[in-house]
Amino acid sequence: MKYVSTRGSMAADGRPQPFLQILLGGLAPDGGLAMPEHYPRVSAGELESWRGLAYPDLAFAIISRFADDIPAADLRRLIGRAYTPGIFCNTGTGRAADITPLKTLEPGLHILELSNGPTLAFKDIAMQLLGNLFEYALARSSSELNILGATSGDTGSAAEYAMRGKRGIRVFMLSPEGKMSPFQTAQMFSLQDANIFNIAVRGVFDECQDMVKAVSNDLDFKSRYRIGTVNSINWARLVAQVVYYFKGYFAATAAGGEEVSFAVPSGNFGNVCAGHVARMMGLPIRRLIVATNENDVLDEFFRTGVYRPRRAAETYSTSSPSMDISKASNFERFVFDLVGRDPAAVSALWREVDAGGAFSLAGSPHWAKVSEFGFASGSSSHAERIATIRRMHGEFGVLVDTHTADGIKVGMEQREAGVPLICLETALPAKFAASIEEAVGFAPPRPPGFEGIEDLPRRFSVMDADAAQIKRYIASHATAAASA
Numbered sequence: 001m002k003y004v005s006t007r008g009s010m011a012a013d014g015r016p017q018p019f020l021q022i023l024l025g026g027l028a029p030d031g032g033l034a035m036p037e038h039y040p041r042v043s044a045g046e047l048e049s050w051r052g053l054a055y056p057d058l059a060f061a062i063i064s065r066f067a068d069d070i071p072a073a074d075l076r077r078l079i080g081r082a083y084t085p086g087i088f089c090n091t092g093t094g095r096a097a098d099i100t101p102l103k104t105l106e107p108g109l110h111i112l113e114l115s116n117g118p119t120l121a122f123k124d125i126a127m128q129l130l131g132n133l134f135e136y137a138l139a140r141s142s143s144e145l146n147i148l149g150a151t152s153g154d155t156g157s158a159a160e161y162a163m164r165g166k167r168g169i170r171v172f173m174l175s176p177e178g179k180m181s182p183f184q185t186a187q188m189f190s191l192q193d194a195n196i197f198n199i200a201v202r203g204v205f206d207e208c209q210d211m212v213k214a215v216s217n218d219l220d221f222k223s224r225y226r227i228g229t230v231n232s233i234n235w236a237r238l239v240a241q242v243v244y245y246f247k248g249y250f251a252a253t254a255a256g257g258e259e260v261s262f263a264v265p266s267g268n269f270g271n272v273c274a275g276h277v278a279r280m281m282g283l284p285i286r287r288l289i290v291a292t293n294e295n296d297v298l299d300e301f302f303r304t305g306v307y308r309p310r311r312a313a314e315t316y317s318t319s320s321p322s323m324d325i326s327k328a329s330n331f332e333r334f335v336f337d338l339v340g341r342d343p344a345a346v347s348a349l350w351r352e353v354d355a356g357g358a359f360s361l362a363g364s365p366h367w368a369k370v371s372e373f374g375f376a377s378g379s380s381s382h383a384e385r386i387a388t389i390r391r392m393h394g395e396f397g398v399l400v401d402t403h404t405a406d407g408i409k410v411g412m413e414q415r416e417a418g419v420p421l422i423c424l425e426t427a428l429p430a431k432f433a434a435s436i437e438e439a440v441g442f443a444p445p446r447p448p449g450f451e452g453i454e455d456l457p458r459r460f461s462v463m464d465a466d467a468a469q470i471k472r473y474i475a476s477h478a479t480a481a482a483s484a
């Protein structure tokens with residue numbers, strides 16, 4: 001399998017690139033995102049033959065189609081080490097070996113548990129594999145990587161727990177001092193691994209993000225210290241997420257041919273884009289229901305055809321904070337397919353977006369394809385998510401987190417008789433205790449091992465929102481590349 005850019009080319013010479021070549025990279029040189037040249041098709045017979053596979057075997061069957069430059073035995077080992085019941089042990093159903101167990105609320109209504117990993121959010125599923133893939137690729141090329149990131153909560157901790165103790169990798173994670181939830185802060189800052197560096201910045205999240213950009217724009221520093229990222233545009237993260245759509249489908253259906261719909265709490269469009277890939281591979285998905293919170297850029301697109309990213313000042317802080325995103329970085333991948341994989345068309349649309357503008361596909365021949373691809377959408381407010389949490393608890397005795405509640409709220413609105421609906425769980429309620437208390441009047445339980453994490457010793461540094469300071473910090477804790 002080779003990869004192209006949504007805007008034309010993955011490499012300076014214009015040639016499509018293999019998986020290992022795009023694994024560590026961010027944007028393509030032309031500013032686009034990596035996409036497979038075509039989607040591997042899974043026949044109905046092959047699909048049924050996968051039905052009984054254990055999670056790691058299913059993951060291998062799918063991921064090996066996309067990463068065919070990694071020898072099969074190596075890929076099996078990397079996958080097998082990521083998806084173990086020991087790592088994904090925080091399940092509410094007690095079925096840790098399933099990695100992503102399906103919880104049935106009533107006939108035809110399900111929650112797919114994706115938050116059983118070390119940081120209690122679905123990002124662990126992709127990050128745990130990414131950590132192993134990075135370590136493998138770096139060992140093969142005898143090189144090292146210094147990952148620099150900014151987080152407001154979930155991504156940073158998922159990345160740190162995936163990269164802790166990995167050879168050749170250091171993580172420098174910036175977070176706004178005092179702005180993460182007490183649980184998130186404790187989770188990150190209590191890590192004692194020598195390759196993990198937590199940096200609390202005296203400022204807000206945007207300033208952390210600006211520091212990352214400033215370092216990435218210093219090309220000399222970037223190559224000298226081999227600076228990399230683990231952000232949501234990484235193609236390997238997306239591929240790892242394709243697997244649980246298959247797993248959820250098999251768990252919710254009895255035999256071949258049946259269609260299911262998925263409701264997906266969305267921010268950067270990574271999760272639901274993986275669903276789109278699964279559907280393009282041949283998984284019988286009827287609808288992919290995109291759920292947003294008050295930051296409804298994506299819902300607006302799927303209702304009207306207008307994509308209008310918002311400025312930071314127009315982005316609301318909500319009680320489902322991991323979806324407080326007004327520029328969906330993976331959305332460009334979907335639009336690439338929507339416009340018939342025409343890189344010139346994508347480039348023209350994103351010239352508008354990158355200049356702070358908007359575009360509309362309403363009335364264009366591409367617009368009809370949105371429903372052909374199975375997409376539907378809706379949004380949820382704070383009051384609606386609180387009411388959904390309360391209702392799920394009252395009716396079915398389950399506690400869901402605020403993001404999952406947004407997905408359930410929108411999914412239920414669009415539910416069709418006779419079509420199983422699978423709502424993706426993206427985090428455990430323990431991470432967002434205040435909203436759960438508001439909804440049901442008691443604090444959410446914590447999985448074993450998370451009691452008292454606020455009291456553990458902490459390891460972190462504090463600095464000003466100043467790019468020069470983080471550069472000095474990286475330089476004193478990392479070794480420069482041998483070639484520098």
Ligand SMILES: *Cc1c(COP(=O)(O)O)cnc(C)c1O
Pocket residue numbers: 121122123154155232265266267268269270271272322323403404426427
């Ligand atoms: C990241 C995240 C989302 C949004 O997922 P995308 O892939 O960015 O659309 C939703 N819920 C939670 C809890 C998250 O951490």
